[in-house]
Amino acid sequence: xxxxxxxxxxxxxxxxSAFTPPAILATTVAxxxxxxxxxxxxxxxxVPVNQVVTRVAVAGATGRVGRLVVEELLSRxxxxxxxxxxxxxxxxxxxxxxxxxxxxxxxxxxLSSKGQISSVLNDVDAMIWCATGFSQKPxxxxxxxxxxxxxxxxxxxxxxxxxxxxxxxxxxxNLGGKNPQQLPKxxxxxxxxxxxxxxxxxxxxxxxxxxDIPIVRLNPFGALDIKRSSEDKLxxxxxxxxxxxxxxxxxxxxxxxxxxxxxxxxAVGRINRKDVARVLVDCLTLPEATGxxxxxxxxxxYPFGSIRGALSNLRSDEEGLPPLDAxxxxxxxxxxxxxxxxxxxxxxxxxxxxEQLDKDEVGRLGERGKEILDDGxxxxxx
Ligand SMILES: NC(=O)c1ccc[n+]([C@@H]2O[C@H](COP(=O)([O-])OP(=O)(O)OC[C@H]3O[C@@H](n4cnc5c(N)ncnc54)[C@H](OP(=O)(O)O)[C@@H]3O)[C@@H](O)[C@H]2O)c1
Ligand SMILES: *[C@@H]1O[C@H](CO)[C@@H](O)[C@H](O)[C@H]1NC(C)=O
Numbered sequence: 001x002x003x004x005x006x007x008x009x010x011x012x013x014x015x016x017s018a019f020t021p022p023a024i025l026a027t028t029v030a031x032x033x034x035x036x037x038x039x040x041x042x043x044x045x046x047v048p049v050n051q052v053v054t055r056v057a058v059a060g061a062t063g064r065v066g067r068l069v070v071e072e073l074l075s076r077x078x079x080x081x082x083x084x085x086x087x088x089x090x091x092x093x094x095x096x097x098x099x100x101x102x103x104x105x106x107x108x109x110x111l112s113s114k115g116q117i118s119s120v121l122n123d124v125d126a127m128i129w130c131a132t133g134f135s136q137k138p139x140x141x142x143x144x145x146x147x148x149x150x151x152x153x154x155x156x157x158x159x160x161x162x163x164x165x166x167x168x169x170x171x172x173x174n175l176g177g178k179n180p181q182q183l184p185k186x187x188x189x190x191x192x193x194x195x196x197x198x199x200x201x202x203x204x205x206x207x208x209x210x211x212d213i214p215i216v217r218l219n220p221f222g223a224l225d226i227k228r229s230s231e232d233k234l235x236x237x238x239x240x241x242x243x244x245x246x247x248x249x250x251x252x253x254x255x256x257x258x259x260x261x262x263x264x265x266x267a268v269g270r271i272n273r274k275d276v277a278r279v280l281v282d283c284l285t286l287p288e289a290t291g292x293x294x295x296x297x298x299x300x301x302y303p304f305g306s307i308r309g310a311l312s313n314l315r316s317d318e319e320g321l322p323p324l325d326a327x328x329x330x331x332x333x334x335x336x337x338x339x340x341x342x343x344x345x346x347x348x349x350x351x352x353x354x355e356q357l358d359k360d361e362v363g364r365l366g367e368r369g370k371e372i373l374d375d376g377x378x379x380x381x382x
Contacts, residue, residue: 046282046285046286046306046308047285048076048077048285049073049076049078049281049282049284049285050076050077050078050079052183052284052285053078053125053126053183053284054078054079054080054125055078055079055080055082055123055124055125056073056078056080056081056082056124056125056126056127056128056284057082057083057084057107057120057121057124057126057127057128058070058073058081058082058083058084058127058128058130059084059109059111059127059128059129059130059131059162059166060084060129060130060131060132060189061083061084061085061091061095061106061130062083062085062087062090062091062094062095063130063131063132064249064251064273065130065189065249065273065276065277065280066083066128066130066131067094067095068273068274068276068277069128069130069277069280069281070083070095070104071277072277072278072280072281073128073281074101074103074104076281078103079103080103080105081103081104081105082105082107082120082124083095083104083105083106083107084107084109084111084120085106085107085108085109086108086109086110086111087108088106088108091106092106107120111131111158111161111162112158112161112162114161114165117162117165117166117169118165118169121166121169121170121173122169122173123173124170124173125173125174125185126170126183126184126185126186126187126284127166127170127185127186127187128186128187128188128189128280128281128284129163129166129186129187129188129189130189130280131158131159131162132157132158132159132227133148133151133152133157133158133159133160133226134152134157134221134223134226152221152222152226153221155222155225155226155229157226159226159227159230160226160229160230160233163186163188163230163231163233163234164233164234164236164237166186166234166239167186167233167234167236167237167238167239167241168237168239170185170186170239171185171237171238171239171240173185182240182287182290183240183284183285183286183287183289183290184240184241184242184283184284184286184289184290185239185240185241186234186239186240186241186242187241187242187244187280187281187283187284187289188230188231188234188241188242188243188244189244189246189276189280190227190230190231190243190244190245190293191215191224191227191245191246192245192246192247192265192267192268192295192296193210193213193215193216193224193245193265194224194225194227194228194231194245194265195228195265196210196211196216196224196265197216197219197224197225197228198225198228199211203324206324206328206331207266207327207328207331208346209268209331209335209338209344209345209346210265210266210267210268210331210345211346212345212346213268213345213346213348214348214349214350214351214352214368214371215350217350218350218371218373220373231243231293235317240290240291241290241291242283242289242290242291242292242293243292243293243294243317244276244279244280244283244294244296245265245267245293245294245295245296246271246276246279246295246296246297247267247268247269247270247271247295247296247297248268248269248270248271249270249271249272249273249276250270250271250272251272251273252272253270253271253272253298253300254272254298254300254301255272255274255275256274256275256303256304257271257272257275257298257299257300257301257302257304258298258299258301258302258303258304258305259271259275259278259279259296259297259298259299259304259307259310260296260297260298260299260310260334260337261294261295261296261307261310261311261314262294262295262296262330262334263293263294263295263314263315263321263322263327263330264321264322264326264327264330264331265295266295266327266328266330266331266334267295267296267297267334268297268334268335268338268345269297269298269334269337269338269339270297270298270339271296271297271298272298275298275304276296278304279296279307282306282307283307283311286307286308286311288308288311288312288314289311290316291316291317291318292311292314292315292316292317293317294311294314297334297337299337338354339354339355340353340354340355340357340358341358342354342357342358344357347368348363348368349362349363349365349366349367349368349369349371350363350365350371350373351363351364351365351366351371352364352365352368
């Protein structure tokens with residue numbers, strides 16, 4: 001037991017700082033004793049990402065998750081990182097300006113254009129999707145703004161239109177021939193909560209702490225429904241994919257927290273965007289991630305180790321969700337990990353933090369049920 005504990009500690013060494021020596025493959029690790037620990041060498045559980053992919057594209061590379069994904073891929077030595085952006089100049093500034101490394105290719109791509117997507121993905125091994133059609137470009141003119149709102153109203157945002165094209169194109173690309181074991185080729189950053197809007201009343205009543213959080217209660221612009229259908233459109237392409245659904249993205253939440261993976265869409269809580277980026281990149285290297293969808297929060301105080309074990313215990317989308325009582329069990333456990341003291345996610349207002357709730361303070365958008373939503377990107381408070 002002690003040995004195992006030590007072992008787990010060892011494998012939690014961040015991949016990014018440990019990719020330089022050639023990898024010892026997972027199979028070696030799994031069947032070996034703790035001899036690596038005794039000799040003091042650093043061993044890795046997972047295959048480094050630069051050994052399974054050569055050219056990886058990131059959609060939404062200027063976004064707050066996307067830029068961290070780019071950084072993560074670069075720091076792990078991926079040969080070519082293709083940042084797909086709509087504004088090259090802005091992207092150059094965000095992604096390092098003239099200091100940007102040579103293996104970063106900032107590429108203009110209009111994600112509304114099927115033709116452009118197909119041409120830029122031509123020789124890409126894999127893609128990490130971090131874009132969302134719910135944010136307006138900061139400098140958008142009135143016409144562009146109006147078009148954005150119209151797309152939202154018609155549920156035709158880039159999420160829904162681009163992901164199926166991406167799936168179909170990348171399905172045919174061959175991971176530089178290095179992928180014998182069905183690794184995910186498209187890893188999508190989606191969102192926790194996307195299925196809760198269509199839970200029936202009984203299910204909602206069983207799990208109010210998941211069904212009645214602000215983002216689900218208000219579901220601004222039907223954003224969760226749009227995301228749910230974009231997930232479906234990706235699945236329908238038949239590409240090897242992973243759908244990662246983070247809970248509340250929070251830049252103050254400790255980096256390097258344990259990613260807690262769950263299924264059934266009952267997770268509520270926080271995760272740092274840096275940890276999301278790491279999970280997204282890790283998925284590219286793990287056959288256990290293929291064909292799966294999971295929610296993720298970051299549990300502070302426990303180190304970020306390999307997610308491989310957790311992933312292998314998850315169900316594939318083909319197998320379907322566990323029965324409702326199992327989902328409710330997951331829910332009751334996860335509710336005990338809510339931030340703050342009151343632990344009552346259903347009592348939150350949009351824009352209110354758990355800490356504000358504890359102190360009976362009103363959040364930035366006003367009282368629960370009377371929140372004033374701006375027309376910018378709606379943000380869950382969790
Ligand atoms: N906020 C939360 O708590 C939360 C929780 C769970 C999941 N999520 C999801 O996590 C994902 C990443 O979040 P984030 O905070 O990184 O988002 P973000 O900072 O708003 O980034 C969004 C990205 O999408 C790009 N984009 C938007 N519309 C586009 C269009 N029409 N064409 C091309 N690119 C477009 C943006 O490009 P520009 O830089 O050019 O604008 C930007 O790079 C999102 O899908 C979000 O919905 C969020
Ligand atoms: C992006 O492509 C779409 C579809 O071809 C087109 O309607 C739109 O005007 C393009 N947007 C920009 C900014 O070029």
